[in-house]
Amino acid sequence: MLSTSFIGGPRDMRRQYMDAMALVRKFGKPDIFLTMTCNPNWDEITRELHPMQSPQDRPDLVVRIFRAKLEELKKRLTKQHILGKIRAYVYVVEFQKRGLAHAHFLLIMQRKYKLTCPEQYDLLISAEIPDKKKYPQLYKMVIKHMMHGPCGLLNPKCQCTKGRASCKNHYPRAFSNATSQGKDSYPIYRRRDDGRKKTVRGCELDNRWVVPYNPYLLRLFNCHVNVEACGSIKAVKYLFKYIYKGHDRASVAVTDANKADGDVDEIKQYRDARWVTPPEALWRIFSFDRSQNSPPVMQLQLHLENMHMVSFHERAKVNHVVQHPGVDRSMLTAYFEANRLHEEARGILYRDFPEWYTLQQGKVWQRRKRNTGGQVGRIVSAHPAEGERFYLRLLLNHVTGATSYADLRTVDGDTLPSFREAAQRRGLLEADDTIDECLNEAAIYQMSSALRRLFATILLYCKPNDVAELWQRHLDSMSEDYHRSTQSKTHVQQMVLIDIRNILQSMGKDIKTFPLPTIIDRYDDSHGTDREIYEEESIKPTTEDVAMKETLNEE
Structure with missing residues (x-):
C-alpha cells in the first residue's frame, strides 16, 4: 500500500x-x-x-x-x-x-x-494584444508566450483539438467590448475587435486567441x-x-481468469504506471x-476509544509496545485532557483547536503565546456507513469542552451507551439533518460523481425519512459535471438518476424502491442492461484499431 x-x-x-x-x-x-x-x-x-x-x-x-x-x-x-x-x-x-x-x-x-x-x-x-508602439517589450512577450494555438480549423492537428470538432479550451473566444461575470466559471474578459493582429506559427491571430x-x-x-x-x-x-x-x-495487466484475485500491490502499480x-x-x-x-493545515485524528494508531519497530515485542510510556495517548485524547486542565479550552471545537493550541512532543496541547491564525484544523473524514466513528465526528463538530469519550456521550447528566444515541438526544439527528449536513460538507470537497455514490450509499444504509426532499436539496451539487456538457435540466436530472441507479445496482438494490423521479427511457441508452455489460458493448473500435488487427501474429 x-x-x-x-x-x-x-x-x-x-x-x-x-x-x-x-x-x-x-x-x-x-x-x-x-x-x-x-x-x-x-x-x-x-x-x-x-x-x-x-x-x-x-x-x-x-x-x-x-x-x-x-x-x-x-x-x-x-x-x-x-x-x-x-x-x-x-x-x-x-x-x-x-x-x-x-x-x-x-x-x-x-x-x-x-x-x-x-x-x-x-x-x-488583460486578454488583449498591447499597443506595439507604447509597450514594445510587453507586446513581444504577449506574442511569444500568451497566444493560444492556433488550433481548431486553423490547425486540426493541435493537441487541444485532436479528436474534437473544436478546441477543448474554447479558443478562439468571442470578441467582447467589456469584461463580464461568467456563469459558474471564469469571467468573460474584455477582448475588443481593435484590429490588432499578428501572424503566429503561420496563422493570423487577434485578441480572441490571447490567454489572460x-x-x-x-x-x-x-x-x-x-x-x-x-x-x-x-x-x-x-x-x-x-x-x-x-x-x-x-x-494494463493481463491475469489468468481461472485464478482468484490476489492482493493488490499498489506500489508495483504506481511504479509501473507513472511517468x-x-x-x-x-x-x-x-x-x-x-x-x-x-x-498550514493540521489533520486531526478521529478514532474510537483505544482504537488509535500506534507505530512501533517491526522487531518490537507486543508487551513492550503496550507498556511503552504514552502509547495510550493520541491527538484526540490529548484534546480531552486539555479540556480537563484548561478552562479556556472548553469553548473551542476540536476542529478549531490548532488555531489556539499547538501540539507538543508527547502529545500535549499547549496554549499558543500569540494567536496569529497560523494553523487551520481539519478532522479527517468519516463515512456514514462507519457507524459510531461517523457519529463521534458529528459530536466533535458540535460539542465543546468534552473531557473524555464518556463525557461526549453524556447528555443532561445521562451517560448514553453510544455516540449515535448521544447525537440523537442532542437533536443532531432530527429528521434528516445529519444526512443533510453530511452531504453539504461532502459537497465542499467531493466531485459530483463521488457525491452521487455517497447519495446512493445513504439511501441504502442510512434510510433517510424524506428521500424526495434530500434529492431536491442536493441535485445541483450532484449534477455539476453534467451541466458542463448539456444545458437541459431534464437531461441533467436523468443523467444523475441513471448514474445513481447504476451504483445501486452494483450494491444489489433497485432504484425503483426509493421515491425518486422516474427514469425516462429515451435518456437511458442502456435500457436497464447491467452496467458492466453495457459499458463493454458500448466500446466502438476506431478504423485504425480494426486495421491493426491485420498486423497481429497468427498465434
Missing part, C-alpha cells in the same frame, strides 16, 4: 486536496488562479550552457532556475502583495511529459482585496504566466482537483517542495 507519507502518491494528493479545501471552508473561495510555466530560453539558462548544448541537456540547470523564479514569484505575491494582500494560498508544481515544469497557484485574498466586479478584473488581468495575463508579471518573468479570476464557488472543487490531479499514468521526466527526477533529488499551502 502507498501511504500518505509517500510524496506524490494518490493518498498524498488526496490529503493535499482535502487540506486545500479546509482553507476554503475557513477563508472562502479562491479569487485568483495563476499558472507559471518554465521558459527554457531564460537568459539565466542559456548563458550557462556550454557550446553545442541545449536546455534539454541540462535539466539540473533548468529546475534550479525555475525554482529560483518560483520563489521570486511567491515573494512578490505573498510579501510584496503585487496583486493585493493574500489571506491564504496553495501552489503545486507539475511536470509536463515533454519536461517543462509549471506551477499552479490559487490565491484567497483578504476581504479588502477580493475581486468582486468586472472593473476590478480589468485592473489585474497580468502585464506586470509577464513583463517581470518573461514566460507563460496565465492569470485568471475565479468566477464562482462552484468552480472551486474543479480548480483544486485540477492542481492536485497527480501524475499522468496508465497501466517521470528528467526535470522531475532532478527536482526530487534536490528536495525542492512540490507543493505548499499557507496557513
Whole structure:
C-alpha cells in the first residue's frame, strides 16, 4: 500500500486536496488562479550552457532556475502583495511529459482585496494584444508566450483539438467590448475587435486567441504566466482537483481468469504506471517542495476509544509496545485532557483547536503565546456507513469542552451507551439533518460523481425519512459535471438518476424502491442492461484499431 507519507502518491494528493479545501471552508473561495510555466530560453539558462548544448541537456540547470523564479514569484505575491494582500494560498508544481515544469497557484485574498466586479478584473488581468508602439517589450512577450494555438480549423492537428470538432479550451473566444461575470466559471474578459493582429506559427491571430495575463508579471518573468479570476464557488472543487490531479499514468495487466484475485500491490502499480521526466527526477533529488499551502493545515485524528494508531519497530515485542510510556495517548485524547486542565479550552471545537493550541512532543496541547491564525484544523473524514466513528465526528463538530469519550456521550447528566444515541438526544439527528449536513460538507470537497455514490450509499444504509426532499436539496451539487456538457435540466436530472441507479445496482438494490423521479427511457441508452455489460458493448473500435488487427501474429 502507498501511504500518505509517500510524496506524490494518490493518498498524498488526496490529503493535499482535502487540506486545500479546509482553507476554503475557513477563508472562502479562491479569487485568483495563476499558472507559471518554465521558459527554457531564460537568459539565466542559456548563458550557462556550454557550446553545442541545449536546455534539454541540462535539466539540473533548468529546475534550479525555475525554482529560483518560483520563489521570486511567491515573494512578490505573498510579501510584496503585487496583486493585493493574500489571506491564504496553495501552489503545486507539475511536470509536463515533454519536461517543462509549471506551477499552479490559487490565491484567497483578504476581504479588502477580493475581486468582486468586472472593473476590478480589468485592473489585474488583460486578454488583449498591447499597443506595439507604447509597450514594445510587453507586446513581444504577449506574442511569444500568451497566444493560444492556433488550433481548431486553423490547425486540426493541435493537441487541444485532436479528436474534437473544436478546441477543448474554447479558443478562439468571442470578441467582447467589456469584461463580464461568467456563469459558474471564469469571467468573460474584455477582448475588443481593435484590429490588432499578428501572424503566429503561420496563422493570423487577434485578441480572441490571447490567454489572460497580468502585464506586470509577464513583463517581470518573461514566460507563460496565465492569470485568471475565479468566477464562482462552484468552480472551486474543479480548480483544486485540477492542481492536485497527480501524475499522468496508465497501466494494463493481463491475469489468468481461472485464478482468484490476489492482493493488490499498489506500489508495483504506481511504479509501473507513472511517468517521470528528467526535470522531475532532478527536482526530487534536490528536495525542492512540490507543493505548499499557507496557513498550514493540521489533520486531526478521529478514532474510537483505544482504537488509535500506534507505530512501533517491526522487531518490537507486543508487551513492550503496550507498556511503552504514552502509547495510550493520541491527538484526540490529548484534546480531552486539555479540556480537563484548561478552562479556556472548553469553548473551542476540536476542529478549531490548532488555531489556539499547538501540539507538543508527547502529545500535549499547549496554549499558543500569540494567536496569529497560523494553523487551520481539519478532522479527517468519516463515512456514514462507519457507524459510531461517523457519529463521534458529528459530536466533535458540535460539542465543546468534552473531557473524555464518556463525557461526549453524556447528555443532561445521562451517560448514553453510544455516540449515535448521544447525537440523537442532542437533536443532531432530527429528521434528516445529519444526512443533510453530511452531504453539504461532502459537497465542499467531493466531485459530483463521488457525491452521487455517497447519495446512493445513504439511501441504502442510512434510510433517510424524506428521500424526495434530500434529492431536491442536493441535485445541483450532484449534477455539476453534467451541466458542463448539456444545458437541459431534464437531461441533467436523468443523467444523475441513471448514474445513481447504476451504483445501486452494483450494491444489489433497485432504484425503483426509493421515491425518486422516474427514469425516462429515451435518456437511458442502456435500457436497464447491467452496467458492466453495457459499458463493454458500448466500446466502438476506431478504423485504425480494426486495421491493426491485420498486423497481429497468427498465434
